[in-house]
Amino acid sequence: MAEPDPTLVEPVRERDLPRYYSVLFAPQNVREELFSLYAFAVEAEKVADVVQEATLGEIRLTWWRDSLDLAVAGQASGSPIVDRLALALRERGLSADALVALTEARHGDLYADPPATLADLEGRMGETQSSLFQLGGLFLGGEAGEIAEAAGHAGIAYGVAMSLWDGARARARGRLVIPSELLQTVGLSPQEAYSAEAKELVAPIGELVTFGRMHRSRAAAALRNVRGRARSAFLPLHAADVLLARIARDPTRFLVSPQPMPALSVLSRMVFAGFGMGR
Known part of the structure; x- marks a missing residue:
């Protein structure tokens, strides 16, 4: 072939x-x-x-x-x-x-406007990321009803992780994934967040990491209902685990300079997880 x-x-x-x-x-x-x-x-x-x-x-x-x-x-x-x-x-x-x-x-x-609330962020990630988990699972023979919940949570967790990892590039381009409601808790408007010192954004980023991990946990629970080859569409969640852990250790690093994807760590997690899926 x-x-x-x-x-x-x-x-x-x-x-x-x-x-x-x-x-x-x-x-x-x-x-x-x-x-x-x-x-x-x-x-x-x-x-x-x-x-x-x-x-x-x-x-x-x-x-x-x-x-x-x-x-x-x-x-x-x-x-x-x-x-x-x-x-x-x-x-x-x-x-x-x-x-x-x-x-x-x-x-x-x-446009420069970040999501207003965490609910708005969930909606954006649902449309841009969850839909890919859902369709990927369907392409692999999964059942729509079995995949839907896992896809919804997976898209939010993966989208948050990838967006935070790309934080330095996005901020330089005048885009921010941190919702306005989280910025307000540290006294920042969206406009101020683009020029604020990285340390001022540590707390909102920490909130987003927790938020992403919550959806990652819910995705893992829902994945118990996803059978067979369709599970391979959800392997990118293991990249989210790696990225969120590294961001949590040093949030400012990801706002100051672009970071390369830790390819070996991501792939090794996927290889380990993929052993039980069959081909």
């Missing part, structure tokens, strides 16, 4: 390494579909980093959404990522609604 198209693989390897690793534990005949799903999400996430004006970002995100609609209807979109993903959705009779919602949620990345 041919290896997955590099056009699908490389965006995931470059920007979402834990999910890239997780696909390697999936059956070979599903890997290309999974890479197309995660590559689509990566391309939507990248928009905010490559545009200079929010209006241009709005146009790009609308193009991704409209291209997916076109491809799901059976027409060529002009994007190998979108065309392969749409084929996978059609073959499984799955709706593209969650991916449309993902592109809509990414519009928020184009």
Whole structure:
């Protein structure tokens, strides 16, 4: 069987390494579909980093959404990522609604306003991350009802961990994942948080780490209902464990300078967890 198209693989390897690793534990005949799903999400996430004006970002995100609609209807979109993903959705009779919602949620990345509350953060992570756990599990043969709760909590835990790990880059670009309600507890407005000393954000980051770990724990409990190969879609949660632990030890480090993904630690956790899943 041919290896997955590099056009699908490389965006995931470059920007979402834990999910890239997780696909390697999936059956070979599903890997290309999974890479197309995660590559689509990566391309939507990248928009905010490559545009200079929010209006241009709005146009790009609308193009991704409209291209997916076109491809799901059976027409060529002009994007190998979108065309392969749409084929996978059609073959499984799955709706593209969650991916449309993902592109809509990414519009928020184009602006400086952080989420107002933890509930708002949960909603954002649900649309941008939980949907990927859900669809990944479905691509791997899981049942929607068995996956849903685990996917919901997993997306929040993973999204918080990855966002905090990228805190220095995001802050430099004028974006912040820390909700306004947590900033207010230390007397900071969102605007002040961008220029505040890193030590002033230690307490809010600690709250977010606790929040992420709470959802990680709930995801672990819900994963008892997820059977078979679908469990490999949840392997990125082990990256969240590694990242949250390191952030908790030294929160300011992740606001001062960008940190490389601890690839070996993440992969070793996944290998250990993946032994019992079967291939």
